[in-house]
Amino acid sequence: xxxxxxxxxxxxxxxxxxxxxxxxxxxxxxxxxxxxxxxxxxxxxxxxxxxxxxxxxxxxxxxxxxxxxxxxxxxxxxxxxxxxxxxxxxxxxxxxxxxxxxxxxxxxxxxxxxxxxxxxxxx
Amino acid sequence: xxxxxxxxxxxxxxxxxxxxxxxxxxxxxxxxxxxxxxxxxxxxxxxxxxxxxxxxxxxxxxxxxxxxxxxxxxxxxxxxxxxxxxxxxxxxxxxxxxxxxxxxxxxxxxxxxxxxxxxxxxxxxxxxxxxxxxxxxxxxxxxxxxxxxxxxxxxxxxxxxxx
Numbered sequence: 001x002x003x004x005x006x007x008x009x010x011x012x013x014x015x016x017x018x019x020x021x022x023x024x025x026x027x028x029x030x031x032x033x034x035x036x037x038x039x040x041x042x043x044x045x046x047x048x049x050x051x052x053x054x055x056x057x058x059x060x061x062x063x064x065x066x067x068x069x070x071x072x073x074x075x076x077x078x079x080x081x082x083x084x085x086x087x088x089x090x091x092x093x094x095x096x097x098x099x100x101x102x103x104x105x106x107x108x109x110x111x112x113x114x115x116x117x118x119x120x121x122x123x
Numbered sequence: 124x125x126x127x128x129x130x131x132x133x134x135x136x137x138x139x140x141x142x143x144x145x146x147x148x149x150x151x152x153x154x155x156x157x158x159x160x161x162x163x164x165x166x167x168x169x170x171x172x173x174x175x176x177x178x179x180x181x182x183x184x185x186x187x188x189x190x191x192x193x194x195x196x197x198x199x200x201x202x203x204x205x206x207x208x209x210x211x212x213x214x215x216x217x218x219x220x221x222x223x224x225x226x227x228x229x230x231x232x233x234x235x236x237x238x239x240x241x242x243x244x245x246x247x248x249x250x251x252x253x254x255x256x257x258x259x260x261x262x263x264x265x266x267x268x269x270x271x272x273x274x275x276x277x278x279x280x281x282x283x284x285x286x
Contacts, residue, residue, distance in 0.1 A: 010227040025258035044249025
């Protein structure tokens with residue numbers, strides 16, 4: 001029956017997507033290490049770097065988002081957008097992890113474990 | 124274009140917009156941008172099977188433009204548009220193989236919509252870090268795609284329109 005054959009193809013395709021998601025997840029999780037800096041970008045431009053070893057609270061992007069760093073973890077404690085998805089994204093600490101606020105086009109990325117030598121801190 | 128086809132097409136676009144609006148009222152339940160049900164894809168898959176691929180493209184792209192104008196903002200338009208184009212290409216090609224049912228077509232549409240959005244986010248935010256969301260977006264696109272595909276398959280069989 002043609003429909004049964006289609007069902008088999010469907011199942012194969014669904015399995016393929018699920019395996020692709022799993023493989024990607026494992027691949028991305030493998031290269032994980034504790035980061036040293038929370039790098040803030042607005043529209044892709046770096047607007048600030050904050051050391052994860054120093055606790056503090058920093059208003060970002062003219063106060064649209066509030067960055068908190070404590071015990072080597074970074075998170076956004078508040079935002080002026082209605083959905084506050086970036087606040088719900090929780091705490092990040094590993095290199096490559098990222099918090100994204102699409103309405104304000106702002107990202108906070110955890111980068112390199114070592115001192116980069118240059119630390120531009122812009123409020 | 125026959126009047127009847129035009130009417131059915133217009134009705135399908137209206138349904139797609141209503142589904143988008145309904146979905147916008149469901150609060151985001153996961154803290155990853157881009158994860159959603161994709162209810163409007165029911166209308167697109169329906170159009171793809173009942174009306175043809177050009178009509179499905181019309182439904183999808185017009186929906187994105189109209190919904191962005193009515194309820195969205197510019198950034199959301201670019202994300203949705205990139206997602207819709209990639210999703211349409213995948214669904215049209217997959218349907219042409221005639222090996223898959225509406226469910227697989229819808230799953231492909233859901234996954235590619237998310238991939239297109241992420242790709243656009245990478246371009247607009249000039250960073251590749253949002254790729255860390257990709258596994259979760261593929262997973263959610265697949266699961267939502269199955270539900271949407273089953274709904275669309277039922278509609279394609281039950282709704283009697285000859286155009």
